[in-house]
Amino acid sequence: xxxxxxxxxxxxxxxxxxxxxxxxxxxxxxxxxxxxxxxxxxxxxxxxxxxxxxxxxxxxxxxxxxxxxxxxxxxxxxxxxxxxxxxxxxxxxxxxxxxxxxxxxxxxxxxxxxxxxxxxxxxxxxxxxxxxxxxxxxxxxxxxx
Amino acid sequence: xxxxxxxxxxxxxxxxxxxxxxxxxxxxxxxxxxxxxxxxxxxxxxxxxxxxxxxxxxxxxxxxxxxxxxxxxxxxxxxxxxxxxxxxxxxxxxxxxxxxxxxxxxxxxxxxxxxxxxxxxxxxxxxxxxxxxxxxxxxxxxxxxxxxxxxxxxxxxxxxxxxxxxxxxxxxxxxxxxxxxxxxxxxxxxxxxxxxxxxxxxxxxxxxxxxxxxxxxxxxxxxxxxxxxxxxxxxxxxxxxxxxxxxxxxxxxxxxxxxxxxxxxxxxxxxxxxxxxxxxxxxxxxxxxxxxxxxxxxxxxxxxxxxxxxxxxxxxxxxxxxxxxxxxxxxxxxxxxxxxxxxxxxxxxxxxxxxxxxxxxxxxxxxxxxxxxxxxxxxxxxxxxxxxxxxxxxxxxxxxxxxxxxxxxxxxxxxxxxxxxxxxxxx
Numbered sequence: 001x002x003x004x005x006x007x008x009x010x011x012x013x014x015x016x017x018x019x020x021x022x023x024x025x026x027x028x029x030x031x032x033x034x035x036x037x038x039x040x041x042x043x044x045x046x047x048x049x050x051x052x053x054x055x056x057x058x059x060x061x062x063x064x065x066x067x068x069x070x071x072x073x074x075x076x077x078x079x080x081x082x083x084x085x086x087x088x089x090x091x092x093x094x095x096x097x098x099x100x101x102x103x104x105x106x107x108x109x110x111x112x113x114x115x116x117x118x119x120x121x122x123x124x125x126x127x128x129x130x131x132x133x134x135x136x137x138x139x140x141x142x143x144x145x
Numbered sequence: 146x147x148x149x150x151x152x153x154x155x156x157x158x159x160x161x162x163x164x165x166x167x168x169x170x171x172x173x174x175x176x177x178x179x180x181x182x183x184x185x186x187x188x189x190x191x192x193x194x195x196x197x198x199x200x201x202x203x204x205x206x207x208x209x210x211x212x213x214x215x216x217x218x219x220x221x222x223x224x225x226x227x228x229x230x231x232x233x234x235x236x237x238x239x240x241x242x243x244x245x246x247x248x249x250x251x252x253x254x255x256x257x258x259x260x261x262x263x264x265x266x267x268x269x270x271x272x273x274x275x276x277x278x279x280x281x282x283x284x285x286x287x288x289x290x291x292x293x294x295x296x297x298x299x300x301x302x303x304x305x306x307x308x309x310x311x312x313x314x315x316x317x318x319x320x321x322x323x324x325x326x327x328x329x330x331x332x333x334x335x336x337x338x339x340x341x342x343x344x345x346x347x348x349x350x351x352x353x354x355x356x357x358x359x360x361x362x363x364x365x366x367x368x369x370x371x372x373x374x375x376x377x378x379x380x381x382x383x384x385x386x387x388x389x390x391x392x393x394x395x396x397x398x399x400x401x402x403x404x405x406x407x408x409x410x411x412x413x414x415x416x417x418x419x420x421x422x423x424x425x426x427x428x429x430x431x432x433x434x435x436x437x438x439x440x441x442x443x444x445x446x447x448x449x450x451x452x453x454x455x456x457x458x459x460x461x462x463x464x465x466x467x468x469x470x471x472x473x474x475x476x477x478x479x480x481x482x483x484x485x486x487x488x489x490x491x492x493x494x495x496x497x498x499x500x501x502x503x504x505x506x507x508x509x510x511x512x513x514x515x516x517x518x519x520x521x522x523x524x525x526x527x528x529x530x531x532x533x534x535x536x537x538x539x540x541x542x543x544x545x546x547x548x549x550x551x552x553x554x555x556x557x558x559x560x561x562x563x564x565x566x567x568x569x570x571x572x
Contacts, residue, residue, distance in 0.1 A: 004512065005567045014570040036508055036524055037538035061506035062568060117512055 003113045004120075005062065013062035016069035018055040018076075025053070029134035033122055038064050042130040049079050054131075061123050063114065068127030070108055080135050087132050094124045166467045171459060171548045174199040178548060185518030188556040193338050193497055193544035194522050195388045196369055198452075202392060205451035209444050217443055218417055218434070232443050235450030236433070239398050242453045243383060244374040249403055249432040253446050256397035257365040258288040260384030261332070263399055263436060264361055265292035267409040268382075269330065275301035278327045282307040282315055282344075283534050284337040287527040289363045293332060307333070309534055313340040313489035321352055328358050335373070335383075336366035339526040339542065340489030341472075341497030343371075350380055359405065365389055369546065370468060370495045372461045375400050387445060392452035396445030399436070406432050413438040456547075464547035468496040471545055475554045482561055488540050496545030499526075502561070505568050507541040513564035514541075519557055 025043035032039035038060030045053035054072045058064075071090070075083040089105055092098040096115030114124045172178050175197045180187050189197060209231065215224035217232050233248070240248045254260045269292075273279065279293045283306055290304075297304055305328070307320040315333075324331075331353045336343050350360045359381035367373055368385045375383050382405070387396040401409075411418055411429055415438030420428040429435045456464070475498055479485055484503035502510055511523030522542045525532045532538060543557055 004516070005509070010568070036506075038506075061508045063509070117515070120508070120512055123508065 004117060006110050008107060008110050009066040010062065012066040012069040016056075016065050018072040019057065019069065020055045021057055022053050022055040025055075027134040027137065029130045029138060031126055031130040031133065033060075033126055035122070036061070038123065038126065040064065040068055040127050040130050042068075042127065042134050044131070044134045046080065046135075049081075051075050051078055051080065051083055056127065056130075060126070063111075063120055063123035064126055067111060067124045068130075070110075071127050071131060074106065074108055075131065084132065084135060087128050090128050091125060094121050166463050168467060168548065168550045172550070174201065174455070175548055176200055176203070182518040182520070183516055188517075188519040188553050188560075190543040190545065190549065190553060190557060191520045191522050192369075192546035192549075193366060193389070193526075193542065195394070196391045196546050197548070198393070199391055199455050201455050202448050202451045206393065206444055206448045209447050214444075216440055228443060231447045231450075232441070235446040238450040238453045239400075242368075242373075242457070243398075243400050244376045245400055246376065247403065250400055250406065252399040252401065252406070252433040252436040253441050254384075254397045254399050254436075255395055255442070256386035256388070257286075257363060257384045258386075258397075260382075260397055260399035261289055261361070261363065262292045263412040264332075264382050264384075264401070265296045267412045267436075268359075268405065269293070269296040270300075271408075271410060273297070273300050273302050273329045276327060277302040277329045278305050278323075278325065279303075280305045280307060280320070280323050280328055280331045280333075282320075282333050283309045284313070284315070284340060284342065284528065284531050285332070285334055286338050286363065286365070287529070289332055289334060290530070302329075303327075306530075309340075309342075309531070313337065313342045313491045315342070315344055315349075317345065317348065317352075320349065324352060324356050324358060328353075328356070330359055330361065332361040332363070334363040334366070336364075336370070336495050336497075337489070337528075337531075338366045338497070339499055339528040339531055339540065340491065341366075341494040341499070341544075342489060342491035343367075343493040343495060345493075346380070347378055350378060354379065366495065366497070369456065370461070371465045381405055387449040387452065390449070390452050391455060392449035393442075393445045396442045396449050398449075403432060406436070409436075411435050411438065415439040417441075459547060467547060468545050468549075471549060471551065471554065472496040472498070474551060475543070475545070475557070478554060478558045479561075482558065482565075484565065485561070488535050488537065496549070498543045498545075499540040500542075501537055501540055502565065504570065505564065507539045509568050510541045510561070510564045513567055514557070514560040517556070517560040517563065519560045521557070 022043035024045045027044040027046050030041045040058035043055045054076050056068050089100050093100045094111050094114040111124050177197050213227050215228040217229040236248045236251050239251045305323045308316045310316055353360045361382035362380045364383050364385040369390045381402050383400040385398055388394040418430050418435050418438040420430050486501050488499040507523035524539050
């Protein structure tokens with residue numbers, strides 16, 4: 001019954017990684033969910049098309065904190081193209097639109113059961129939408145789903 | 146007798162009949178309550194959002210569509226007469242339910258939101274001018290804020306806001322001071338959807354009327370939980386939604402004193418609201434049809450009539466006594482949960498339990514409860530100014546109705562303990 005709030009997620013929620021403001025960030029974006037007031041600010045240091053550093057701040061529920069924390073770990077050191085691809089895969093995973101190869105997602109596969117709680121999809125994707133906005137150079141975004 | 150809180154209670158009857166109140170029989174009237182959710186029996190505690198529907202209402206809707214469906218007020222054929230009679234009988238039921246003087250004072254609308262918009266657009270536009278003021282309270286639902294905000298922006302008028310004390314009660318002294326020569330209307334909720342506070346509406350109305358100011362009450366959270374008597378309250382407008390009174394969605398009621406409604410202009414134009422139309426002008430129909438443009442929600446109104454029959458069979462005074470006892474039980478149980486803080490502890494409350502848990506996000510709490518089949522609401526409850534007043538972005542809210550029992554409360558408390566176990570940071 002608690003498959004949504006697995007140990008790994010709760011651990012990230014309680015101890016989010018890269019939870020700081022990055023000093024050398026050259027791409028930033030913010031987003032909020034007006035329904036619950038949750039918000040996330042993302043800081044990306046992009047060098048030659050590679051995400052050299054990424055961090056975030058904000059406040060929100062356990063799903064948002066864990067998803068954003070694990071996202072920063074997953075995309076650090078990746079090219080923008082690979083990161084964008086991962087944004088798409090994660091979106092498919094949590095909405096259940098397409099079957100996603102869990103191998104590509106690694107530990108992120110833990111978010112698969114979000115699809116059974118549609119009201120919470122936005123919590124899982126808010127940080128990821130913000131990443132896409134930061135990479136595309138859009139300062140602020142409100143996710144569509 | 147009438148209490149100071151504007152609740153018509155018959156205390157002797159209440160004490161007598163509370164003993165005979167059979168909550169299990171009430172539960173059996175609601176088919177959905179016997180279903181399972183996520184493999185667990187449904188524990189429905191989101192009644193402030195919408196109530197479930199008794200079989201009597203569901204059957205009435207089926208019967209209408211099966212054998213009475215026709216358009217109303219214009220047909221010359223038999224079925225249209227049957228449908229018209231049923232629709233107008235529903236209006237008469239609402240009139241008796243609210244103790245209004247006549248059925249013409251009952252306007253069918255989509256819900257409380259549309260009722261308030263109707264008054265803001267029609268009464269408001271006619272009577273509110275630049276520099277005037279409309280009084281609301283901090284605890285209003287967005288639907289009793291935004292229509293007035295739009296009006297005030299259009300007219301250059303001001304909203305004045307009655308503050309709320311820490312226990313969730315309105316500060317009446319502050320309200321009294323806000324009533325001034327520029328006040329054109331007071332629009333206040335009868336019962337707070339986020340706190341459960343029952344406002345002292347009789348006193349609120351008395352103070353306003355002392356200065357010749359009319360009062361609109363938002364009764365969305367009141368009508369399913371206490372008898373309401375608009376005549377005894379002497380309120381000028383009263384609004385509620387059918388779906389929070391065990392009736393269908395998409396149907397609601399605006400009560401207005403006939404003299405006020407008469408002087409108001411139509412809110413929407415269309416068929417049924419006119420007597421005659423030429424390209425030069427239209428002559429408006431009588432009350433209440435002036436405000437019911439287009440084919441109304443006929444089935445919804447008839448279903449609402451059946452819902453009113455249902456609650457009157459049970460007796461709202463008896464239901465209120467049951468819910469009050471259950472609220473007391475739940476309050477005691479919830480207060481015993483470590484780290485749980487109730488938001489809203491007014492002396493006069495309906496069965497609404499808004500709470501926050503130390504370090505836990507209400508949406509996470511709501512989801513873990515849902516995993517156990519316990520349905521509550523988590524969020525700002527469309528009362529963002531109130532949430533800001535209490536310094537919380539959101540709360541979890543359990544809300545009771547006449548079919549809830551102690552087992553529901555026990556399941557809630559068990560699920561809350563589980564949420565704490567799952568979500569709390571290990572120490």
